[in-house]
Amino acid sequence: MFPLEQHKVEQHRENLEMGNSILWFAMDALWMLNQTWLSALIGVPTLLSGLALTLLARKKEVLAIDLAVFLWIVMNYCWLMSEYLESPILLTLSKVGFCFGVLSLFAAIRLGNSWRSALASFRRFRFRPIVKDLNK
Numbered sequence: 001m002f003p004l005e006q007h008k009v010e011q012h013r014e015n016l017e018m019g020n021s022i023l024w025f026a027m028d029a030l031w032m033l034n035q036t037w038l039s040a041l042i043g044v045p046t047l048l049s050g051l052a053l054t055l056l057a058r059k060k061e062v063l064a065i066d067l068a069v070f071l072w073i074v075m076n077y078c079w080l081m082s083e084y085l086e087s088p089i090l091l092t093l094s095k096v097g098f099c100f101g102v103l104s105l106f107a108a109i110r111l112g113n114s115w116r117s118a119l120a121s122f123r124r125f126r127f128r129p130i131v132k133d134l135n136k
Contacts, residue, residue: 013056020049024073027080036084043077050074064108071101 023046030039050070057063075097082090 016049016053020046020053023049028076031080036080039080040084043080046073047077061108061111064104064111068101068104068108071097071104075101
């Protein structure tokens, strides 16, 4: 892939990640405000964008981090739906998603040889570029 194409892919990925974060925040906020049906509705594009981010990962370490985040979203959504539908099986799926998410985080740490390396791949911890852009 040419450097310019790689830059475009990264820009699209960053935009998708920002959209996913906003959707996830909205899903949780609506759930907190007892707007469960609307939260469940917003959860669908949240899940889809999280899955897309996971599938777009190119490095194993980033894949492990993105998978952990996606599993966290799945856990969150199953928990939401377990309360909405009063379904114990969905609560169990939520717990399974949590366990696999933790395993994925450990895999990221192992692949990156340190927890710092794994966190460096966790884009949501990268605040400096955002703050820098806001100051322009």
